[in-house]
Amino acid sequence: MDHTRADAGDLAEYGYEQELKRTLSAWAVFALGFATISPVVGIxxxxxxxxxxxxxxxxxAVVVxxxxxxxxxxxxxxxxxxxPITGGVYQWVRRxxxxxxxxxxxxxxLASxxxxxTTVAYLxxxxxxxxxxxSALSPATHVLLGVVFLVVALGINLLGVDPVKHFLNAGIIAEGVASIAVSVVLLLFARNHGFDILFNTLGAESASGGSVAAGFVTCLAVAGxxxxxxxxxxxVAEETDQPRRSVPRALLRSYLFxxxxxxxxxxxxxxxxxxxEDAVSGKIVDPVFEAVTQSLGGWSEKPFILVVLIAFFACAISIQTYIGRAVYAFARxxxxxxxxxxxTVGERQIPWVSLTVTAVLAGLGLVLGLNGNAAATLIAFGSGGFYFIFLAVALVALFARLSGSWNPAAGELRLGRAGLLVNALAVAWLLFEAxxxxxxxxxxxPPGGSWIQIWAVVLVFSVLLAVGLAYVVIAKPHTQLPTHSNTQEVKAS
Structure with a gap:
């Protein structure tokens, strides 16, 4: 059976035409997921x-x-x-x-x-x-180089799906070298401590008022x-071959890897x-770079930086790929x-307007970096939004299970009774972490930061929620949905 034709027919059942180019294999979707989560960028x-x-x-904290x-x-x-529809969380929660x-x-x-x-470009x-x-990196230069990151990521995405796939493959290779290969070398030939050091804080609790528990909880917030x-x-479900099968498998495989x-x-x-202890005190600004160059020697500095950079660029490219699709699904x-x-979908069958607009918005977010080191603020801000979205999706899924409006057993991935337990535990975890x-x-x-920066996550997302609620009340976007897109509103029930 022609999978492409069957996938297009499946999409038509939801009221959408096949506009995007369906050329992504299971491997390509895995590569996108891997590059977006990115162990290099994350850790x-x-x-x-x-x-x-x-x-x-x-x-x-990483384990938890x-x-x-x-x-x-x-x-x-x-x-x-x-x-199997582009739009992810928007499509699921709507239905x-x-x-x-x-x-x-x-x-x-979308805001998250x-x-x-913005955060990946800044880092x-x-x-x-x-x-x-x-030389020392000034705030203005930092922001300017962040813009360079966004411009390169946008340029690659505007070339089309195939060039993106090649860059993501290069990113996976770079991730493998920078993370797996280097880590194995460090573990085999450069160990300076035993397993017992993992149970030592070396006085780090002083940064949290002397409380080890408070320090660990703060660390857990960052580790997210x-x-x-x-x-x-x-x-990218609408660009993937056999998405009902390929997308969930790629999601779990990329996450576990x-x-x-x-x-x-x-x-x-x-x-x-x-x-x-120098990393605890802040004397060592970048523990990863310090560990690598101390162990492998000075010759490794530039090659290691280059490999890490490739991984960062691949991550930025992949994030922009999926943001562009999310905006496209919303606008459609x-x-x-x-x-x-x-x-708008261009000649290369990509949502080029959405890609360009999101790159500009991400660039505006870099302005936060003009007031000193904004890494922790941006990480907290980016993480905060996503964890609230995770929570909303998990809650909606749990209520739909319990009310009977969603039957997960109708999908390709079947967890049986374990699915309800997993869903409930996910909600509990997300309530805490959010x-x-x-x-x-x-x-x-940042040192000497204002109260606005301290409350940044709460303030910004409160404003976003208020603006969103006002838009729903005034513009009533839910009434603008094309009639055909309401087809199979809860297809799995």
Whole structure:
């Protein structure tokens, strides 16, 4: 049977035409998921903060975050198996929880996704500067290099799906070298500590008022950043061959492979640092770079930076790929201002207007970096939005299960009775982690930061929610849905 024709027919049952180019294999979808979660971007961004708040014991926060997010990824895999439509969380919540709630969740998701692109560009800018200069990085230069990241990512995406696939494959190779290969070398030939160091904070609790528990919880809030992005696979469902089968499998496989790589890197860096107490005190600004160059020698500096940069660029490209599709799905249903323009698909069968607009919005977010080091604020901001979206989706899925409006057994991925338990545990985990990330902490704001930066997550998302609610009341986007898109509103029931 012609899978492409069958997939297009499946999409037509939801009221949509096949506009995007369906050329992504199961491997390509895996590559997108892997590059978006990105062990390099995830762990390299949080390791320094982890040491500051919990010392070498920070690795246990990574383990907890991995287990909690595995529950969430499993729920997402079930949903993606039943709704093979570009749009991901917006489409699921709209069909299971109603169009108004679907719009609000989609709105916050878009804002969070743009924030994550800003964060990756900001963090990657530091490595780009390290490649070309040994001087101190000023805030203005940092922001400018972040813009370079966004321009390159946009340029690659505008070339079409095939070039994106090639860059993502290069990213996977770079991830393998920077994370797996380097970590194995460090574990085999550069271990300076035994397993017992993982139970030592080295006084890191002083950053949290002397409380080890408070330090670990703060570390857990930061560690959540390392396990974002697995939902990227769901945004390319309409470009994937046999999406009901390929998308959920790619989602879980990419998540598990990234998790393995993140945990391997966390252990390798922690065991290899000669003086981990310097990472706790902040004397070592980048523990990963320090561990690698101390162990392999000075010759490794530039090659290592280059490999890490490739991984960062692949991550930025993949994030922009899935954000563009998310905006396209929203606009296709006439849910945004200028929807006709945002839903435009060009000659290369890509939503080029949505891609360009999201790149510009992510660039505006870089302005936060003009006021000193904004890494912790951006990580908390990006993570906060996603964890609230995770929570909303998990809650909607749980209520739909219990009310009988959603029958997960009708999908390709079947967990049976275990699915309900997994869903309930995912909700419990997300209730804790969402509040934990949003909790205002002065220690995560830039030194001397204002109260606005300390309350950034709560304030920004409160404003976004208020704007979203006002838009729902005034513009009534749920009434603008094309009649055909309401087909099979709850297809799986």
């Amino acid at each position: 390299y961004a949080v390791v320094q903060l982890g040491f500051v708040f919990a010392g070498p014991a920070w690795t246990w 975050a991995f287990l909690g997010q595995l529950l969430v990824a499993t729920v997402y895999a079930e949903l993606s198996s039943q709704f 299971l929880g109603g169009p108004r709630l679907g719009w609000l969740v989609g709105w916050i998701h 996704a743009v924030a994550s692109l 990657g800018a530091s490595w780009l500067h390290m490649l070309v200069s040994d 950043w390392a396990f974002l992005g697995f939902d990227a696979t769901t945004q 990234v998790a393995f790589t993140v945990l391997l890197t966390a252990l390798a860096v922690t065991f290899a640092l000669r003086r981990p 249903d006439r849910q945004l201002p200028f929807s006709a323009q945002l839903a 509040v934990n990330i949003a909790w205002p902490r002065a220690e995560l704001a």
